Amino acid sequence: MAKINLNVNGKKYEVDIDPDTPVLWVLRDHLDLVGTKFGCGMAQCGACTVLLGDDAVRSCVLPVSNVQDKQITTIEGLSAEGDHPVQKAWLEHDVAQCGYCQAGQIMSAVGLLRKSPKPGEEEIAAAMHGNICRCGTYLRIRAAVMTAANS
Ligand code: FES
Numbered sequence: 001m002a003k004i005n006l007n008v009n010g011k012k013y014e015v016d017i018d019p020d021t022p023v024l025w026v027l028r029d030h031l032d033l034v035g036t037k038f039g040c041g042m043a044q045c046g047a048c049t050v051l052l053g054d055d056a057v058r059s060c061v062l063p064v065s066n067v068q069d070k071q072i073t074t075i076e077g078l079s080a081e082g083d084h085p086v087q088k089a090w091l092e093h094d095v096a097q098c099g100y101c102q103a104g105q106i107m108s109a110v111g112l113l114r115k116s117p118k119p120g121e122e123e124i125a126a127a128m129h130g131n132i133c134r135c136g137t138y139l140r141i142r143a144a145v146m147t148a149a150n151s
């Protein structure tokens, strides 16, 4: 066990934990931030995506010791009212079905737009490629990312 300092959604935390614990479980089980979902646990589905700085990362395979004092943003930290431009675009396109993958999808989209504010269709498809949606909402996701980029 070790004391790890975390900065999540602009708040500082100290957790006493095995340093190899994946960030996903620290968020969900220790900080009660359950918007970030578990899907595969192997960096294959994107359900657990959060931002580390401006980078979309898979929190299920990221040891908490690697993120000490770095800025983590989860779906809960995007906006106080759920009105981040990407979230608004998601609503406009009525993207979600069951919703399970959607926090990860949105965080990947935000990561893309921070690096590339006006992506083309191919760039959007490439950036979102690793986020799996068992409900098949891919076309609406891509349209919503385009809308957010143009908002
Ligand atoms: S749960 Fe992390 S990529 Fe699937």
Ligand code: FES
Residues within 6 Å of the ligand: 096, 097, 098, 099, 100, 101, 102, 132, 133, 134, 135, 136, 137
């Ligand atoms: S909306 Fe159901 S898994 Fe994507």
